[in-house]
Amino acid sequence: MAALSPDRAPDGETEPDTESEPEPDTDPWVGLGPIVKREPAVKLPSPVSGLEPLSWSEDHRLSASSTSSISLMEILCDVHGCNQDLVMQRTSIPFPDSICELKVGLEEGESEGGGGKETPDSPESQCLSDSVKTPGAASVPPQTGFKYTSWSPLGCDTNGRCLLASLTLDNRLTVYGNLNRLQWTALVDLTELYGEMLEEKGYSLPGAEPPLGPLEDLPERQRRRRMQSPVRMEWSSVCTTQQVQMNNECKDVGTVLLAVLMENGDLAIWQFKLPFEDKDSVLSCNTIQSGVSAPSVLAWWEYEHSGRKMSGLIVGSSVGPVRILPVNLKAVKGYFTLRQPVVLWQETDQIPVHNIKCISLFHPYQKCNCSLVVAARGSHLFWCLLLISKAGLNVHNSHVTGLHTTPIMSMTASRYGGSIFTCSADGVVKKLTPIFTDMAVMFKQEEINMPEGVIGSRLHGIGVSPNGAYLALVTTEGVTNGQVPVSRAFQVQFITLKTPDDAAAELLESMVQNLFKQTDLLDLVRWKVLRDRRIPPMLQEELDDKVHATGSTYLWRFKLFLFRVLYQSLQKMSAESHWLPSHEDTKVFIVDEEGEDNSEDSPAGASASGGVGLKGPGGGASDEQMSEVIAWIEAVESHLTREHMKRVLGEVYLHTWITENTSIPTRGVCDFLMSDPTYEDRAARVLIGHIFKKMNKQTFPEYCSLCKEVLPFTDRRQAVCCNGHIWLRCVLSYQACQTLTFRRCLLQDSIARYPVPEGACPSPPPHPNFGFGFTLCRLNSEWRGADPLFSKAGFQNTKDSAFRVSRVPTVFISSFSWHRR
Secondary structure, X not given: OOOOOOOOOHHHOOOOOOOOOOOOOOOOOOOOOOOOEEEEEEEOOOOEOOOOOEEEXXXXXXXXXXXXXXEEEEXXXXXXXXXXXXXXXXXXXXXXXXXXOXXXXXXXXXXXXXXOOOOOOOHHHHHHOOOOXXXXXXXXXXXXXXXXXXXXXXXXXXXXXXXXXXXXXXXXXXXXXXXXXXOOEEEEEHHHHHHHHXXXXXXXOOOOOOOXXXXXXXXXXXXXXXXXXEEEEEEOOOEEEEEEOOOXXXXXXXXXXXXXXXXXXXXXXXXXXXXXXXXXXXXXXXXXXXXXXXXXXXXXXXXXXXXEEEEEXXXXXXXXXXXXXXXXXXXXXXXXXXXXXXXXXXXXXXXXXXXXXXXXXXXXXXXXXXXXXXXXXXXXXXXXXXXXXXXXXXXXXXXXXXXXXXXXXXXXXXXXXXXXXXXXXXXXXXXXXXXXXXXXXXXXXXXXXXXXXXXXXXXXXXXXXXXXXXXXXXXXXXXXXXXXXXXXXXXXXXXXXXXXXXXXXXXXXXXXXXXXXXXHHHHHHHHHHHHHOOOOHHHHHHHHHHHHHHXXXXXHHHHHHHHHHHHHHOOOOOOOOOXXXXXXXXXXXXXXXXOOOOOOOOOOOEOOOOOEOOOHHHOOOOHHHHHHHHHHHHHHHHHXXXXXXXXXXXXXXXXXXXXXXXXXXXXXXXXXXXXXXOOOOHHHXXXXXXXXXXXXXXXXXXXXXXXXXXXXXXXXXXXXXXXXXXXXXXXXXXXXXXXOEEEEEOOOOOEEOOOOOHHHOOOOOOOOOOOOOOOOOOOOOOOOOOOOOOXXXXXXXXXXXXXXXXXXXXXXXXXXXXOOO
């Protein structure tokens, strides 16, 4: 077994020789390149709906719109299992029970079709009989399904994750939040709020289309409907505004914008306060006129030049034109807007704009940032390169023609690298890579060869993961032997776009320094380690070199992640189904005080993690090999824990005036660091000496809330008093968590004391300089405004009893990191 060592052996010591595992006979990437199908395929409960049914969020959640619900799949990088398939957590948002009724100013009880000038046989009366325009009509069933979904950036909900805006076919625009992990909650109905705002203004906005007559006339009612019928909506990036406090101090407040494009061309720009909780988080709503006839698509344009950020809204029309509209962001720090609209394409050629993507790139010849706007128009791809120079804003545009034989069904773009993917209904997927010239851009076209099981299927939509590791496809059965299937089953399938070696190289060279944000890349590396049952030698050498050269915490976390996956790969999968009932009489074995199990009745080779080790000719790792990997894991955990303790002590030393810092078991942390004779860190000893002088023989002990006895600091994971009461320790401050409500990490067995993030606290947080985050595996998202090395979103509100805490195996215990903001 060739595995990665946790550290190079000091003083000439060598690592124990381990036997290498044989290479697998079959490699899924041989002959296929990076394109490999991943299991499982997710079946959808009903047919897909909407123009772009797939949408991938920054926190690795995929939404698939259908006629009955929104199916959501979150990619999890499981370090506690040895299953080689994709690990996904599935949830769903059902279609609302009630029908959305748009307000047009009719009196209560008055029918919309009750105009005196209309006869039952007139076209106007027949038009109004449609169920969408008159929801109470029984002749036509109401339209069900979702038209479009859009994900917000990270850090918008109370858990620091993404919000989901959904638009139904009956024009209901709702913002959902995943507050309880397994349940999605409707936070606000924006269609209802906007209708109330229009009703207060008499359905007449400054500069908008004037009324077309009395309310009894059909054109006037249609005008009022178009004013509040959304077509598309898109989120902006997180902005920072300044809010004046009661003491005249300015406080930075995070906000996010949601732009909504209406049928009449109006743009409603909602501004929300972060974290978004409910209707009270809505700060304002401004309406601007786009001047675009028959609008069809919307996208945010964000450009950064010389430290200044510019923003605007790209609006496309179903008859051809595309333009950028200025958006004035008042009181937003560092943001500027255009002085006047910019026309990207002005020809009214009757080719509808289906989708628009805006990609920020670096121009290698001009040595500055540039913005690439691409739009799907029929079977062609329209592109426009925007570049700011001394002469002003330069616009270069053209078309990539003949891309598909049929119109483009779906288009998606990678957030990093600029790769663009398009697909048509006949199952052809193409990848376009921009290549810069002196002033313009060219595109390298590649057709993706679909693997077995996907080839020949009909495509309805595609979506690429945040780092371009996976491509999700909505497929149905194609034509078989010249016959169309009687019924179609819709499913979401996943294929890889990169090899695990490429993913590992990107992780090592990444500037993000955040494992959670790179979960898709991390999952590819996990798959290879589980498959080969070893860490790739090239990755082993390069990671060792970088860890010793830089000492980056991010690389130490990556190292620990590899060890944990390696440990799982060396365990044997049980052939029994654990969920099946057993008809055998089971016996309860009592474990003695020393913790020794009955070897005759316990599974042979049980490891410290509760898994079953491999013995004998069946293949697998021996007890010595498993113990060696466990020792590596403990060594990396100890290193990260010590570094974290040093940061906590440094914060206490620098901010002794903060009352809450006196609750931190400073003396216990110092004694814990000094208790290891092999730990020789001069900086830590000097810091501890200064702290002891400042404390002046004060110990600030912790007391058990049940028996009032002192809680000694003997373990970084839990505190046990003399009466046997066990409390888990907070991973941020090492305090004993003696409450029944706390925040538990989604992927690790650790907790934080405070159930609510800092931004959601009604009062100042107990530790203003401690951020919610963990370091050992770093598998969660970043809370807004925090350093990208640390996270808050990894914890969910959990009610648990501290008396039911069991000892968790060493392999799964993680220590966390702390961050001063």
